Amino acid sequence: MFAHVQPAPPDPIIGLTEAYKADPNPNKINLAVGVYKDAEGKTPTLAAVRAAEQWLTDHEPNKVYLGIDGDAGYGQATRDLLFGPGHELARDTAAGGRSATFQAPGGTGALRVAADTLAALSPNSTVWLSDPTWPNHPAIFKAAGLAVKTYPYLDPATNTLADEAMAAALADASPGDVVLLHGCCHNPTGIDPSTEQWGAIAALLNDRGAVPLIDFAYQGFATGLEDDAHGLRLLAEACGELIVCNSYSKNFGLYRERVGALTLVAGDNDAAKAVQSQAKAVVRRNYSNPPAHGALVVSHILSDAELTAQWHADLALMRERVARMRKLFRDTLDERGVTLGHGDNAFIQQQNGMFTMSGLTREQVDRLRAEHAVYIVGSGRVNVAGMTEQNIPVLCDAIAAVVG
């Protein structure tokens, strides 16, 4: 069976971490995978997480299975973060609402359950993805057997949202198609729609009868937990049905614990219950029921006012540090006389979250890695959250050398 198998290409993002680890250069810099680092270049475990883990060690009564859709408190805490406590959509089906949340193994697990559920319930739906998007998006939806199309997102000439081209493409969406949008901190561009643009997107999707799927992996990394949910809430207002895949990898720093959720919103309670039962069957044949640890950490923090306040403060520190690194990266490039954008480097500071599209070509990316041990994604995506005061000068020298 395995004698004639050809090797698969390495993953465009995670594969680079493997190559980075194997690189003996002591000055190597990893700006590939979307992981936050502090000023010392370390990825911290948040104090609130440590406290919640200690609490679980002392109080978790047993290790028996969770239900197929996970911990109910976690589901409620998730909907409160997404929609706001007291919002109609924060009520689940058991409380008469039209939302159903599934605790999932990371945002990726949530996306795969969403994809398999769509493939089971609506196999002829096309899934529309932004161009560019996270490379795992097309892989996940295609693996589930769904057709995938793209809509323009980035205007490379201005480094802004290509809103007109996007609207023109999405005007071709059919009723029942699914349009994937990044809730905030678009990966890889860092460009988010303005309030007006969100409103126009929501109206367009409602008009087309298309269902928004919001991938929300960076809540709290743009402006704040509430503000970052703005687009999602506008979509929820405009469209009767909604799919949200969210992740706590980045905002709780729980990467390896695989903590995420899928929230399905239907038109009414009966429809939501039916969809919930179908998604339960999908989960059961995928991984049966979700891993508990990381999700219980999250729900414990969110049920404790002091730990929640500590988490908010730590999240603000992470967000502010990334913003400072954006400024320093821009200023240092300016000092070196290197312009990455068309015109100036201002776009680096205007974008949100961990990523920016540097505009570096594939050849320049390869030279950065081969000649300077600087690892960025082949598309030119750079993880600003991996930059520090120490590595930015080295990085900018390297970029100056390959573009010059």
Ligand code: LMR
């Ligand atoms: C990224 O885009 O770097 C992150 O979302 C990590 C991943 O799984 O690719």
